[in-house]
Amino acid sequence: MERELLLLGLLRQGAMHGYQLHDFIERNLAFCTDLKKPTAYALLDKMQANGWVVVREAREGNRPYKRVYSLTPAGEEAFQRLLRENLGAFIAAKTGSDIGLAFIDVLPKAEALQLLNQRRAAVSAQLAEFEAVPQHQGSYQLLIDHQLHYLRSELQWLDEVIAHIRSRRHVLRRHGERM
Amino acid sequence: MERELLLLGLLRQGAMHGYQLHDFIERNLAFCTDLKKPTAYALLDKMQANGWVVVREAREGNRPYKRVYSLTPAGEEAFQRLLRENLGAFIAAKTGSDIGLAFIDVLPKAEALQLLNQRRAAVSAQLAEFEAVPQHQGSYQLLIDHQLHYLRSELQWLDEVIAHIRSRRHVLRRHGERM
DNA sequence: TCTTGAATAGTCAAAGTTGACTAGTCAAAA
DNA sequence: TTTTGACTAGTCAACTTTGACTATTCAAGA
Structure with a gap:
């Protein structure tokens, strides 16, 4: 559409x-x-x-x-x-990136944190890329600004998640999980 | 995947x-x-x-x-x-919702604002829906929290866009545009 | 001059996705 | 009791999307 x-x-x-x-x-x-x-x-x-x-x-x-x-x-x-x-109208965006979060308890805390930090670096890199885009005139700049706003928001959320996981007790082993 | x-x-x-x-x-x-x-x-x-x-x-x-x-x-x-x-990894989400913004200059300022306010109401409604979801235990709550964070961020961005459009001089007519 | 690689322009078969369907079960209302 | 509507379970043909091609042009370097 x-x-x-x-x-x-x-x-x-x-x-x-x-x-x-x-x-x-x-x-x-x-x-x-x-x-x-x-x-x-x-x-x-x-x-x-x-x-x-x-x-x-x-x-x-x-x-x-x-x-x-x-x-x-x-x-x-x-x-x-x-x-x-x-x-x-507004149609909320769907990443599939969230699905993994639903299962993060499966991983040992240390590995979860390592992976989330890796993810954080990826967000950060994309953000840097968009921050480097020169200013445009006209409404194209709106799209760039939106992307910047979105990436900053994602980064902030990820930081909250990392802090939250970090503050948790070590996760218990579960069914089917490798040690 | x-x-x-x-x-x-x-x-x-x-x-x-x-x-x-x-x-x-x-x-x-x-x-x-x-x-x-x-x-x-x-x-x-x-x-x-x-x-x-x-x-x-x-x-x-x-x-x-x-x-x-x-x-x-x-x-x-x-x-x-x-x-x-x-x-x-991180894969940025893609709504198609942004495409319209790229062409917002085509519309008279008043109509653009009216439509964006309509959109704002839609975001607001979705946000209210998620704010009403009861707290879950476990990592499912992470997904809900992410959605809340995302919707709040979108709402904030939309408000900035609306303010920006509002502060602009009346848009000039362009090629192909209805009066 | 010849070769190589990039850019232009589009196609095709295969793969993925979906609206609309079939068909049985069950509970409740008429 | 029989009709209705919701729920469970899955299928199919049509439509959409895509990776991997073909083929030409053009510019630059060997």
């Missing part, structure tokens, strides 16, 4: 190839969304079937043909609708 | 039907992971092929047969490996 919105929003700024769309997303929005090349083309096909985009087969010189996608009025309408739908 | 970990972790606490596994996840962990019934069975089939679980066809009375899954030693090994892998 949001991937359609994204493709429409990009096409709104001008006609593009499927390849360019995918490439832009991969380079700039990989932290937000996940859109592999074949999926991008599949969505574009569907959007074409919906009448949201039209394709023009173009060739420059004798290079192999390329398909250039551009927005139709129906596509603009869809964009407007999807944008409002997206902004007005 | 984390869904296998989850299934293995649950089966570790005792043999179960595919249906019970799915049902438990749906009821208690829907905020963390997403595992539809047919996907659960597909994963169990794969795990069986891996030798991580075994199936016993059982019937009680003359009710139709049921398949009871249980962990093998190889499954326990896989669980231990996946658990360490999961805890030691």
